[in-house]
Amino acid sequence: MAVFSLFNIVSFDNGPCPSSSSVGSGNNGNRNGTCYATNECLQRGGSASGNCAAGFGVCCVFYLSxxxxxxxxxxxxxxxxxxxxxxxxxxxxxxxxxxxxxxxxxxxxxxxxxxxxxxxxxxxxxxxxxxxxxxxxxxxxxxxxxxxxxxxxxxxxxxxxxxxxxxxxxxxxxxxxxxxxxxxxxxxxxxxxxxx
Missing domain, CATH: 2.60.120.290 (Spermadhesin, CUB domain)
Known part of the structure; x- marks a missing residue:
């Protein structure tokens, strides 16, 4: 009899990702971000903008104004x-x-x-x-x-x-x-x- 865990831990690389935030103002493409779990992005002060890691992460964009x-x-x-x-x-x-x-x-x-x-x-x-x-x-x-x-x-x-x-x-x-x-x-x- 096989035993399956109800919870699987998903891990992924915190690498670069294309966000869903458009650069605009004559520039082509979208802003770049870093792939983090949703809570990691918020704790680091970023803004979630699209998904990454097959939907397990968010593309986190960092702004300083x-x-x-x-x-x-x-x-x-x-x-x-x-x-x-x-x-x-x-x-x-x-x-x-x-x-x-x-x-x-x-x-x-x-x-x-x-x-x-x-x-x-x-x-x-x-x-x-x-x-x-x-x-x-x-x-x-x-x-x-x-x-x-x-x-x-x-x-x-x-x-x-x-x-x-x-x-x-x-x-x-x-x-x-x-x-x-x-x-x-x-x-x-x-x-x-x-x-x-």
């Missing part, structure tokens, strides 16, 4: 009230800590990025950004200040080889601007990874 700190891979950094424009001049600061010791780089995809540009329209004159994004990291590699229209662009940030590596994104704003808006996908890249 108006600043904050995260150690979740593939987090979307957005302005207050996204997708509406940001009109205030209060700065915003985001910190991304490594999700694991084998991460060496942070890839920042500017899905939507529209800040006020330089005061002097002749960039060869070394104009000053009215709004700016300053990116720094624990590796202390110099990264130029970013402003203006940069939707669709991306940069890589060295997070050094230590387990406590991180990167910081500091936004500063001047003057009123109804078109100021940003959503940046922050993806952590393992050392020696061939994927881009």
């Amino acid at each position: 108006s600043g904050g700190t995260t150690s979740q891979n593939c987090t979307y950094l957005r302005n207050d009230n996204f997708p509406s424009g940001l009109t205030g001049t209060n700065g915003q600061s985001f910190t991304i800590n490594k999700c694991s010791c084998d991460v060496c780089y942070l890839r920042l995809d500017f899905l939507t990025f529209s800040l006020l540009g330089m005061v002097d329209s002749l960039e060869i004159m070394g104009g000053t950004c009215q709004d700016s994004l300053k990116v720094t990291s624990s590796s202390n590699e110099p990264i130029p200040e970013i402003c203006g229209q940069n939707s669709g662009q991306l940069i890589y940030v060295d997070m050094d080889r230590g387990c406590s590596g991180n990167a910081k994104l500091d936004f500063s704003f001047t003057g009123a601007a109804s078109t100021r808006i940003f959503e940046i996908k922050a993806t952590q890249v393992k050392c020696g990874s061939q994927s881009t």
